[in-house]
Amino acid sequence: MTRNSIAFWTGSTVFLVAVFVMTQVVGNQYPFFAGYVILQFIALAVAWSILGGYAGYVNFGTSAFFGVGVYAAVFLVKAFGAPLPLQILAGAAIGALMGFALGLLTLRMQGIFFSIATIALTIIIETTITNWRYVGGAAGIQIQRPAVTAPFDNYVQMLFFVQALLVVLAVAISRYIQNSWIGRGLQALRDDELAAECTGVPTLRLKLLACVISGALMCAVGAPAAMYLQYADPASAFNLNYSVTTLAMSLIGGTAHWSGPIIGAILLGTTQQLLTVTISSEVNVLVLGLMLVLFVVGAPEGIIGLIRKLRGDRKEGEV
Amino acid sequence: MALSLAINDLDADYGAVKALRGASLRVEAGETVALLGTNGNGKSTLMKCIAGLVRPQRGAISLTIDGAAHDLSRLSTEDIVELGVAMVPEGRRLFPRLTVLENLMLGAFRKAARRSIDRNLAIVFEAFPVLKERQAQLAGTMSGGQQQMLAIGRALMSSPRLLLVDEPSVGLSPLLVSQTITKIGELNQNLGLTVLMAEQNFNQAIRIASRGYIIVHGEIVVAAASVDELRGNDIVKRLYLGGAT
C-alpha cells in the first residue's frame, strides 16, 4: 500500500467510526435527517462522476437510477418484507443491469446524444413505474419500517450510518478507478474514442464498465431512501432535481479528482439543507441558481481546480 | 496596385514559449517570397501574426496599400482580411460539416469579394476541377489532399491581394505538389497576387519564389535576395539538400 492509500483508508475508518459514535451519542434527530440527505448526495455525485467525469459521458439520468433504487426497495419490502441490506444489494444489482442496458443501448452515441438518451430513459422508466399498480402507481405508496436493528436505537440513525458506508464504498471505488488503468482508459476515450480504440483501449467495454459501476452505486444509494421517506411516488422519486443537483455538485467540486464531487456535494448539499430551514421560499431556488452560475463561472475547473491553481501558484512562487 | 508588407523586429510568444524574436522581413507588390525553416521554428507563428491571429509582444507589421499604411499588429483578423489579406492555414482548417461549395462561399464572406463570386468560383474550379465534381460533398469527408485544394480555393474566393500560404504541399501527392505550386505561381503571375509562402519542399518552393528567408528558433537568420543565394546557403544545404536525391 502506498502512503496515499494508507492515509485514505485511515481517513475512511476515522470517518465511519465518527459517524457510528455520533449515532450512539447524539440524541437530537435532525442532524441524522439532514445528514442523511447530504451523504446521499455525496454518494450520488461520486457515482455520477465515474461516468460523467472520468469518461466524459454526461448522465442526465441520475434520477432514473435513484428512482429505480427506491422502487426496487419498495417492491422487495412489499413482496417479501426484505431487510435493508437485501434492498440495497438488490438495488445495486438492478442498477448494474440498468447501467449495462444503458451502456449497450447507447454504445454508439457520443457527447450530448448520450445525455439526451439518458433523459429519454428516465422518462420511460418513470412512466413504467407510474403504470405499475403493484408498487402504488402514480398514487404513490406508503411503507412501514420494520423494527430497528441493534446497536442502533432509531431507524434514521441506522440509515445515516448505512449511507455513510455507501459513501465510503463509492469513494473507494472511484478512487481506485482514477488511479488504475481503468481511469486512464476512460480519460483516453473521453478525449478521442477512435484514437483510444486504435491505441488498444477497449472503449466499449470500459464504457460499459463505467455505466455498470456508476449505475449500481446510484441505485444502491436510492434503495434506502424508501425506508427514509417511508413513502414513494414516481414524481418525487424520479425528480429532475436529483439529476441537476448531482451534476451541479460534481461540476462545482471538479471532476478531475475523486475528491471533487465530495467537496461539491458537501458544499451544495449543506447549503441546500441550510436554505431549506432558513430562507425557505422561492428565494431558495434563486440562491441555488446563483450558486450554480457563480461557481461554474468563478471556478471553471471546480473547487478542486481552484485549490490546485492556488497551490500551483504558490509552488511556482517558491521556486 | 501598390502593396507591400514590412515586418520589423517582431517578438511573439505563447506563454513561456518564445516563438519569434526580432523577426523582420519584407514582401513587395507582386513578389512570391518563400519562408523556410524546419518545424517548430516559428513560420506559422509569423503567418498568424500577419493575419492577426496571434498578437505580437513587440514590433510592427505594416501593410502599405496604395500609399496608405496599416499597422496590422493593431487590427483584428476581420479587418486584416477586409484589407485583402487571405491565409491558407496550416492543417487546412476547413468547415468539415459544410459542403465543398459552402466552404468556398464562406471564403467570399468579405464584402469586397461578394461581388466577384462567380469569377472567383470559375478560377477555383478551373484550378482544382475535383472541387467542382465534389461541390456537394462534406468537406470533412474529402481526402487529405482534396482538403488542401479546397483550403487554397477558399482563400482565393476572397479576392485577396496578399496571399499567405502555410505549407501548401503538406500531404499532397508529388503530382499535386507541383501542380499546386505551379497554380500559386500562376495566381501570382495572372492575378498579380502577392504571395508569402511557408514551405518545406525547398525544390518546389524555389520554382516560384523569387527570394526567401530562413527562420531558425524564431529568428530570421538568412534573408536571401535571390534563389541562387538561397541554394548556396549552408543551412539550406544541410537541411534541404542533404539527403535528397
Place this chain on the structure above:
Amino acid sequence: MTLSDTRSPLLRISSLTKRFGGFTALHDVSVDIRPGERFGLIGPNGSGKTTLINCISGAFRTEPGTVLFRDEDIALLQPHVRTRRGIARSFQIPRPFRSMTVAENLMVALDFAAHEHVSAAQRRDSMMSILDQMGLGPKANVSATQLSQVELRKMELARAMATHPKLLISDEAMAGLSSSEVDEVLDLLLSLASRDITIIMIEHIMQAVMRFSERVMCLDAGRIIAIGSPSEVMADQRVQEAYLGT
C-alpha cells in the same frame, strides 16, 4: 524477391471493397504483406490509402472482402483487439488525447496494448526511450495541446510504437518535415524494421518512399494500379501519369 517469401503473409487482404454511399473508395483490393516487410503505399490524393488503413485498423467496417492477420480473419474484430494483436497505426490528421501530457498519451498505449507484463518502472523506461527516439523527450511532460503540428505527428507515431506492434502503419507521418527531419524519422522506421516489425508507410515524399520501401503499391481511384519494387513502380507508366506527373 526476398527470403521472407517462404513464410505465410503477415497480412492478407483479399477482395476488399469499401463504399461511402454511392461512392466506391476501394475497389476489390487484394494484397499480401510479408512479415518484416517494408511496404510503401502511394497514390494520388483521395485514392483510398487512408481508407485502406482504416479498414485494416478497424475504424471502418468492410463489406465484401477479408482481412487476415497472422492467418486469422480480423475483419469483424474491434479496433482495440486488432491493436492488441499487433496492428498499430498513426493518424494522418493527429488525434492526441488532449487532456493528457505527451508521456501520458504513451502510457495509455503501454497500459492497454503492450502484451508482456512489465513493471511500472520498465514501462516508464520504455516510454522515455520511445520519446527520445522521436526527439520528443524534452516535451514528455508538456500537454498535448501545446505541440506544434509536426510534433503532434511525431507523437502519433510514438504512441503507435508504444503499443509494441507487429505491424505499424504510418499515415503520412513525415508530411511537413524538412528533409533532414524526414531522414531522422526514416532512420527510426528503418531501425524498427530491423527489429522485425512490419511497416506500411504512406507518404507523398518520394525520396522517403524510395529509400524506405522494399515494395511499393500505388492506388488510384480505389484500385491497385501498380505493385512491385520501388523502381518498377516509379517507372510504371500509369503511376507516372496518375501520381508523379513527371
Place this chain on the structure above:
Amino acid sequence: MFSFDLLLDAVVIGVLLGCFYGAVSLGLSVSFGLLDVPHVAHPAFLVLASYAVYFLNEHYAVDPLVAGLLITPVFFLLGLVAYRLYYETFEKRGSDAAVRGIAFFFGVAFIIEVLIILQFGVDQRSVTADYIGRAWRLGDIRIPYRLLVAFAVATALTVLLTLYLSRTFMGRAIRAVAQDQEALRLMGANPIKIKQWAFGIATAVLGIAGALLIIVAPVDPTLDRAYIGRTFCVVVMAGLGSMGGTLVAAIILGVAETIVLTMFGASWAPAISFAMLLGVLAVRPQGLFGRRS
C-alpha cells in the same frame, strides 16, 4: 376497439402538435444544434416569452401573436446579452465549456423561474384571442384554430430559417462557426459576433414560440422543466442543426404521442415517444438528419 376516424384524427392533430413542438424547438436547433451552446435554459426563456406575451395581452389587449412579434426585438437583444455573458464566462476561457455550460444554464433557468414567480406569482396564466377555444370543422374532424396557428408559425419559421442559413453569408457563417472559429476569422468574419448574432436570432425566434406556447396551453413559471426533455429530444433526434429536420422530427414525435394517446393507453404516451427517440439514436447515433464526418 379500432376506429379509422380516430386514427385519422390522431394523425392530423399529431402533425399539428408536432409543428408546435417544432416551433418551440427551432431556437434550440440554432443555439444548441449549430452553436453547440448547451442551452438548457432555452425552455425557461420560452416561458419567459410566454409571460411577456401574457402581460401584453392582459394589460393592453394585444393579440398574442402580435405580442409575440412585438417582443422578438427585445428577445433578440436579450439573446445578444445572454450570449455575451456565456462567451465572457465560458467560451473565452476554453476547455469543457459544454458540460459546465449545462450547469450554468440550469442556474440561469432557476433564476428566470424565480423572477417570473416574483413578478407574476405561481398561478398559471393564459391569453385570450378569437382563435383560442374554437375549432375549424373539416368534415368529421374538428381542428382547433390554436393548432392551425402553430402549424402556420412553425412552417413559416422553418422556411425562413432554412433560407437564411443556407442562402445568406451570415447564415453560412453561423453554420460554420461551431466547426472552426479561427478559420472563420480568416474568412473575415468575427466568430464571436456571428455567434452572438445567431444566439440573438435563436432567442428572437423564442419570442414567437413563447406566444405559441401560451396560445396552445396555459403556462406556469416552472413549465420549462417539462420542455427540457421534449425540445432537446426533438433537436437531437433531428440531428443537430437542421431546421427542416427539426420540424420533421417534431412532427414524428407529435404524431407518435397523439396516436398512443388516443389509440393505446394514454398513460404510456411519454414512454412510447421517448422509446422511439432512443430507438432512433441507437440505430442512427447522429440523429435522423445528422451529418457527421
Place this chain on the structure above:
Amino acid sequence: ATPLGAKLVRAQQTPIRIGMSMPQTGGLAGGGKASLLGIEIWRDDVNAKGGLLGGRKIELVVYDDKSSASETPAIYSKLIDVDKVDLLFAPYATVPTAPIMPMVKQRGLLLMGNFSFQVNSKVGHDMWFNNAPWGPADSWATSFLDIGQRAGGKSMALLAADQEFAQNLAKTAREVAAKRNLPMVFDQAYPPNTVEFSSIIRALKAAKPDIVYIASYPPDSAGILRAVNEIGIGDNVKVFGGGMVGLQFGAVMENMGSLLNGVVNYNTWLPEKSMYFEGTKEFFDKYTKRAVEAKIDPLGYYLAPFGYASGQLIAQAINAVGSLEQKALAKYLRENTHKTIVGPIAFSPDGERKETAVLQAQFRGVVDKNMEQFRSSGKQVILFPENLKSGELIAPFEAARK
C-alpha cells in the same frame, strides 16, 4: 413591576409556536401559498386579540418543501427536534404529507392536516385531523354520480391525470361505478405534462358516455376544457366534470371565462348564501387585500378559509383544554363539533370529516375576462350537499353551456 410580575409577563410572552412546511415552489405552490395566507390571517387575528392561553402569541415556523415528498422528513425533524415547536400543521396536499405520517405517529404528535386525501388510511394515526371537507373516501364520486344518474346518466367515462391525487379519485370512482353497475365506457389516465387534449377528448367523445368524470390537475384542467369546447363532447353527455383541480383558482377561472359554463365540478367554498358562517365575510375582506400584495389567488375560496379553519380548530381545542398537551387536544378535537368560518366541523375516528362537505357546483352564466363576477352568488350553483344546495342541475351538458 414586581419580580413575580416580570416572570408572568415573560411567560405570557413565550409564543405558541406552530411549525409546518408548505409548498412555495414547485407544482403545489399555488395552493400552498393561498393556504398559508389563510393560516397567517388566523394568526394575526388571534394575536390581535391577545393570543391564546392568557396572552401567548402565535408564531408560525414555516419552511418550503418544494412540493416534494423527499424534503419533508428533514423539515419536520428540524421542527420537532431543533425548533421544538409546540404544534404541527401538515403541508398542503398528500404527497409532502405522506412521509411524515409515520413519524408523527411514532412520536405521538398531533398533526393538523391540510387538504391531503386519505393519507391516514394505512397509517391509522389517531391524532390526525384533516381540515379538508372530503369526508369518507368515496363520497366525492358518490355525489357526482348521484347527480349524473339522477339526470338520466346510464354510462360513464373516466379521465384522470396519472398523478397521485387524481388516481386516488379515479380509484374510488371505479369502485362506486362498479357497485352501481354503471358501465364504464372509457377509462384513461393521461400523463403529466400533456400539452394537447384534443385527441383524448375526441376518443372520449367516440365512447358516447352519459356521465364524464374528470380528475385533472391545474395545468391540465384548462387544456381539457378548451379541447371540449373545440372538439365538442356529444349531446348525450348529461354531466361533465367532478374532480377537476384548478377550476377553483381565480386566475384560471378568469381565463376560462364562458368555457366554464355547464361544468359540474367539486369545490370547497363558494360565495353562496348558504356558505357564510360567523367570520367568513371578515376573513375574505382581509384575504382579498393581502392576496393582491402577495400575488396569490385573488379569490382564494378553495384553500385559504380552510387554512384559517385549521387555526380555529386548534385554537378552540387549546382554549378548551387550557394547555398544549397534545393528547388532550386530540381528544377534544375528536369528540366535539367545532365552529369555523367554513361551517361546523366534526371528525370521524380516522381524522377525516364525519360527513362530506365537498360541494358539487355547476358553472352558470359566466362571461369572459371578468374576475369580479365570481365574487357574486349564482355563478356556481351548489347542487350538493343537500343542506347547502342553491339551485338545480341543468342537463344535458350542452344545454347548460348556452
